[in-house]
Structures are given as structure tokens and as C-alpha cells.
Amino acid sequence: MTWNRFKTHFYPNPELGLALDLSRIPFPDDFFSSMEPRIQEAFSAMAELEKGAIANPDENRMVGHYWLRAPQLAPTAALTQEITSTVAAIKDFAAKVHSGEISGPKGKFKTVLVVGIGGSALGPQLVNHALGNPRKDKLSVAFVDNTDPDGIDYVLAQLRRDLAKTLVVVISKSGGTVETRNGMLEVAAAFKAAGLDYPKHFVAVTGAGSKLEQTAINEGWLARFPMWDWVGGRTSELSAVGLLPAALQGIDIQAMLDGAAAVDVVTRSNVTKENPAALLALTWYFATDGRGAKDMVVLPYKDRLLLFSRYLQQLVMESLGKEFDLKGNVVNQGIAVYGNKGSTDQHAYVQQLREGVNNFFVTFIEVLKDRDAKTALEVEPGITTGDYLQGFYLGTRDALSEKDRSSLTVTVQDVSPRTVGQLIALYERAVGFYATLVGINAYHQPGVEAGKKAATGVIVLKKQIVATLTAAPGEFLTAEEIAAKISPETSPELTFKILEHLAANKNTGVKKRAKTPWFNSRYGVK
Numbered sequence: 001m002t003w004n005r006f007k008t009h010f011y012p013n014p015e016l017g018l019a020l021d022l023s024r025i026p027f028p029d030d031f032f033s034s035m036e037p038r039i040q041e042a043f044s045a046m047a048e049l050e051k052g053a054i055a056n057p058d059e060n061r062m063v064g065h066y067w068l069r070a071p072q073l074a075p076t077a078a079l080t081q082e083i084t085s086t087v088a089a090i091k092d093f094a095a096k097v098h099s100g101e102i103s104g105p106k107g108k109f110k111t112v113l114v115v116g117i118g119g120s121a122l123g124p125q126l127v128n129h130a131l132g133n134p135r136k137d138k139l140s141v142a143f144v145d146n147t148d149p150d151g152i153d154y155v156l157a158q159l160r161r162d163l164a165k166t167l168v169v170v171i172s173k174s175g176g177t178v179e180t181r182n183g184m185l186e187v188a189a190a191f192k193a194a195g196l197d198y199p200k201h202f203v204a205v206t207g208a209g210s211k212l213e214q215t216a217i218n219e220g221w222l223a224r225f226p227m228w229d230w231v232g233g234r235t236s237e238l239s240a241v242g243l244l245p246a247a248l249q250g251i252d253i254q255a256m257l258d259g260a261a262a263v264d265v266v267t268r269s270n271v272t273k274e275n276p277a278a279l280l281a282l283t284w285y286f287a288t289d290g291r292g293a294k295d296m297v298v299l300p301y302k303d304r305l306l307l308f309s310r311y312l313q314q315l316v317m318e319s320l321g322k323e324f325d326l327k328g329n330v331v332n333q334g335i336a337v338y339g340n341k342g343s344t345d346q347h348a349y350v351q352q353l354r355e356g357v358n359n360f361f362v363t364f365i366e367v368l369k370d371r372d373a374k375t376a377l378e379v380e381p382g383i384t385t386g387d388y389l390q391g392f393y394l395g396t397r398d399a400l401s402e403k404d405r406s407s408l409t410v411t412v413q414d415v416s417p418r419t420v421g422q423l424i425a426l427y428e429r430a431v432g433f434y435a436t437l438v439g440i441n442a443y444h445q446p447g448v449e450a451g452k453k454a455a456t457g458v459i460v461l462k463k464q465i466v467a468t469l470t471a472a473p474g475e476f477l478t479a480e481e482i483a484a485k486i487s488p489e490t491s492p493e494l495t496f497k498i499l500e501h502l503a504a505n506k507n508t509g510v511k512k513r514a515k516t517p518w519f520n521s522r523y524g525v526k
Contacts, residue, residue: 011276016262017413018422020276022283024397024407025361031286032272035437039278042436043270049432050268051075056232056443063443064228065235065428069261069421086226086240087257093223094247097167098138102222104201106164112141112248113159115183116171116241119233119314120205121145123242123424126311130304130420131251138250139167144183152186163194167248171205171241173227175212178455184212205240232443234314235428238421252417259421267429277426280408281433287361287406288335290438292320294406297353298339300365301393304415308365309339312427319431319442326439333440339363343392350396354403362400362407366393369414461490462498469510469525476513476524499523 009023049055052075055063067074071083096102097109114124121143128141144155159166168187172180191198204216204224216224225240236242238260243253267277288294296316298309321334340348342364353360370376370386379385400407410426412419435442464486469477477485479496486495496519503512503523513522 011273011279013266013276016266016422017419018263018276018426019409019411020279021409021411022279024401024409025283025287026404026406027286032282035282035285036272038437039272039282039433040270042278042281042433045436046429046432047268056441058441058444058446059229061443062230063232063235064230065232065238066264068231068238069257069425070264082226082228087243087253090225090240090243090247090253093225094138094244097248098250104165104167105197108165109139109167110165111159111162111167112139112245113144113155113166113168113187114141114171114245115144115168115180115187117145117147117177117179117183119236120171120180120241122234122307122311122314123237124245126307127237127242127246127251127256127420128249129307130415131246131417132249136250139248141245141249144187147179147182149186152183156187156190160194163191164196166201167222168198168202169205169245169248170202170212171227172212173207173210173229173233175206175210175215178452203244205244232445234318237424246417255417256421256424259418260425261421262418263422263425264429267426277429278433280426280430281437283408284335284430284434285437291331292334292336293359295336295338295360297360297362298337298365299342299345299362299396300339300367301342301389302365302367302415303341305365305367306341308423309337312339313337315427316431318445318448320435320438320440321447322440323447324440326441331438331440333438335434342396343389346392346396350399353405354399358403358405360405362397362405364393364397364407364409366390366409366411367413367415368411458494458498461486461494462502464490465495465498465502466508466510469523473525476511476522478520478522480519482523 006021006023009021009027011020011022013019049063050066050073052062052064054060062075064074064079067079067083071080074080074083093102100108103109114121116124124141125143125145132141134140142155142159144152170180170184175181188198191201199219199221202216202221204212204221205227206212206216206224207227207229213224225244227236227239227241231239238257246256247253267275269275272278272282284296298312300306300308316335316337323330323332325331325333353362370384370389376384376386379388397407397409412423432442465482468482468485479499480492482499483490483492483495499510499512502508502510509525510523511526515521
């Protein structure tokens with residue numbers, strides 16, 4: 001690394017309080033000039049996207065998450081009004097909850113329980129962890145983000161004493177997402193068991209006319225907020241999905257929106273060297289050979305940004321992990337994302353990053369401000385814990401460079417609502433640019449839908465297995481025999497897996513008689 005190379009590949013933006021250091025990515029001198037025609041195509045595609053072009057042809061949908069922080073850019077006055085009125089309604093609802101004007105049957109709400117999955121949970125979890133302050137938060141926030149019964153029980157056990165003062169936000173665009181539906185039913189059952197009228201605690205964030213909206217209307221829930229079909233789950237944090245939980249927690253959601261809007265202005269520039277999202281996308285292209293040849297390791301040197309890598313996993317991997325390109329060719333694109341935090345990573349996997357398989361590039365997230373306190377404890381004369389944190393970041397970066405391991409750094413001033421909004425906007429646009437560079441659609445997720453369809457098939461088979469066993473009580477059969485009874489096409493392996501799950505749970509009534517070898521074990525109901 002040389003000072004001249006750093007000067008060439010360092011992008012500072014003092015107005016945003018944001019900087020990129022790309023000097024430790026080994027670009028050849030002509031890389032950016034050779035890619036200029038392709039990044040200009042990406043700029044043009046993004047401009048059409050923001051004007052309302054159909055970007056998701058699978059579902060004939062626009063993609064307009066950029067309008068969430070610049071409603072005036074929405075393609076119709078009606079959409080502009082919907083966005084602005086929703087933000088106003090969120091602020092008003094949160095203020096009334098905080099004041100106690102909207103409260104539960106036993107007084108002011110103390111906790112928000114968010115029920116959602118994927119983008120309906122990852123964004124709110126990131127913001128909650130990054131910006132929360134137990135001493136200052138208006139409401140604490142908890143999450144049910146899976147269909148794991150034990151996980152749900154764990155969360156509800158923590159809320160048991162405060163359930164009467166818990167506000168529940170259920171987030172599902174269609175209302176048909178089974179994980180969220182299951183979580184909603186489990187939480188509602190817990191309220192009923194506690195003798196509470198759950199509709200007086202429940203709020204819906206959902207699409208117009210959805211199953212969830214109909215449920216909320218029919219049962220008289222406290223409030224409803226919209227999810228629009230032009231906002232994908234992984235880009236929904238700055239919609240009601242993320243703004244409502246954040247506002248209830250007491251976070252300045254306008255600052256988040258303003259931070260994102262400020263980055264959007266800068267990243268609309270068609271001058272590549274002045275556009276940090278374009279620089280990021282081009283860096284990813286070079287680092288992965290434009291085909292996902294290397295993984296993205298995200299290492300924020302700030303505890304509050306621990307969940308940023310999880311948030312980026314969905315944003316990047318669901319957007320870019322595609323089998324086909326826009327021309328229908330099989331390309332199997334994608335960039336794998338994983339990460340921990342500094343300096344915890346010093347004691348975890350930096351050893352492999354430095355000396356193991358060179359199949360990654362690192363993204364360091366550097367935060368300049370250490371803490372809010374006016375004074376800092378010195379752990380050595382003139383040295384603070386924050387100085388050590390920076391030392392570990394800079395030392396790790398150099399240790400990787402010594403072994404020709406590529407890295408880039410995103411530097412921000414602090415972890416504030418404005419900065420979190422900036423990071424969200426920066427990576428959303430970088431993902432969009434990269435998708436154009438490699439010729440894929442970043443805005444659909446056929447693999448996710450395939451997984452949901454397969455899961456539905458498992459549930460159907462489970463019902464068939466139970467019906468088969470129930471029809472012959474006292475008859476114990478092997479997995480292979482049960483599968484054959486259902487149909488010649490039924491998978492014995494899948495049948496075995498379902499039977500093992502049934503037998504492990506007493507409430508099912510299914511018993512197992514273990515045999516040797518294991519596949520001769522028999523299952524039945526008494």
C-alpha cells in the first residue's frame with residue numbers, strides 16, 4: 001500500500017460524514033475507465049427504476065423504496081400523498097402511545113413485540129440494536145421472528161409480567177406468510193391465556209385487502225399501517241415496517257429518512273468517482289470477478305452495528321443470488337455475506353482470514369465517534385478503550401494486507417438515526433447497481449417462493465401420515481411402509497423425517513418403537 005494509492009482510491013464526503021477507502025482492493029489502473037460504459041448503463045437503469053418502470057416483471061411491479069425518503073419523486077401524486085400521510089400517521093400514533101392517549105387496559109404500553117420474518121424483522125432488529133438506549137427508550141422492543149415454538153416461548157416468558165402492557169405489531173404484506181401467521185396465533189393465544197383481549201393490543205402492517213388486514217378489521221385491532229407491493233421486504237426498513245417499531249421505541253425516524261435521502265441525492269450522480277454506491281458496486285464486481293467468486297466478510301468495529309452483517313445477508317444475497325440472468329441464461333450469480341464484529345473477530349476467525357483460504361474480501365465498518373460521554377476513561381495514560389478498538393481495526397487491516405487479502409473500509413462519524421439511514425440507502429443502491437453490472441434482476445426472489453412451496457408440501461405429507469396412522473390404531477409400521485400406503489411416489493426419507501419429529505413431541509400421539517437397524521423402527525398411534 002502506498003500513500004499515492006490511498007489518495008487515488010479514498011472517497012471522502014464531509015457533508016455526509018461518510019468515506020470509502022478502496023485502496024486495498026488491487027484494481028489495475030485502467031479498471032474504472034474500462035467499466036465506465038457498464039456503470040453508465042446501471043445509472044440509466046436506476047433512473048428508470050426511480051421513475052416507476054416495471055422492475056419486477058414476475059409480479060408486474062414497480063420498485064419504489066427510494067420514494068419512501070423522497071415522496072415527491074413518486075410517479076403519481078396519489079403515491080406521494082400515501083407515503084407522506086403514512087409517515088405522519090406513524091408519528092402521530094407513536095406520540096399518542098407515548099403520552100398514554102392510546103394505551104392498554106392496564107395503562108401505558110411499556111413494550112413493543114414485533115411479529116415478522118425476513119425483511120419484516122431484520123431491519124427493525126438492526127435499528128433497535130444500533131439505536132436503542134434502555135435508559136431513554138420510550139418503549140422496549142422484542143421480536144418473534146420465526147416459527148420455532150421454543151423460541152416463541154422464550155420471548156413470551158420474558159414478557160410474561162408485562163404482557164398487559166405490551167403492544168404487538170404484526171408485519172406481513174400478504175398476511176399469508178406462515179411464519180408470521182403462526183407467530184401471530186401463538187402470541188394471541190398467550191394474551192387469551194392471560195385473560196387479555198388481544199385485539200386491544202394488536203397493530204397490523206400489511207397490504208391493502210390482505211388476509212391480515214381483513215383479520216385486523218374484523219377483530220377491531222388498534223390500528224393498521226400500509227405495506228405497498230412496490231416495496232420489497234429486504235428494502236422495507238424505511239417504510240412502516242421499520243419506521244413504526246422505531247418510532248414507538250422513541251427513535252428519530254425523520255433523521256433516518258433524511259439520512260437516506262441525503263445519500264440518495266449523492267448516489268444519483270452519473271459521475272462515477274463522486275458516487276459512493278457506484279464505487280462500492282464496482283469494487284464488488286472486481287473483488288468477485290463479477291460472478292461471486294469471493295465472499296463478502298462484513299466486520300463493523302462497533303458493537304451497535306453487530307446486526308448489520310445479518311441485515312446485509314438478506315439485502316445482498318436475496319437480491320443477487322439468482323440462477324438466471326435477464327436474458328434467461330443460467331449464471332448462478334450471488335455474493336455470500338457473513339460477518340461478526342471487531343475486535344471480537346480477532347478471537348474468532350481472523351486467523352483463517354489471514355492464513356487460510358483466500359476466498360473473500362473484507363468490508364470494515366469504521367465509526368469515528370467512540371461514545372456519547374464527554375469524558376473517557378483512560379486504560380493507559382492518554383489511551384482509551386476506543387483507541388484500542390481503532391488499533392485493532394487498523395492492525396487487522398494491515399495484517400490482512402500483508403497476506404494479500406483484499407479489504408475496503410466504510411467510515412462514518414457515529415451511529416445515529418441519520419447514519420443508519422445513510423448506510424441503508426448506500427447499500428440498497430449499491431446492490432441495484434451491481435445487479436445491472438452482472439445482468440440480473442435484483443428485485444424478485446423465486447428461490448424463496450420455491451422454498452415456501454416445498455414447505456407447504458411437507459405440511460400436506462404430515463397430515464397424510466397422521467391420517468394413515470390414525471386409521472389403523474395399534475398398527476406400527478416402518479417409514480417405508482407408511483410411505484407406500486400413502487402413494488408409490490411418496491418419499492420414504494421425507495416420511496421418516498416427519499415421523500421422527502412427530503414421535504419426539506408427546507402432543508402428537510405418535511409413538512416410536514426403535515429397532516436395529518434404525519430404518520426398521522416402527523411408528524404408530526395407540
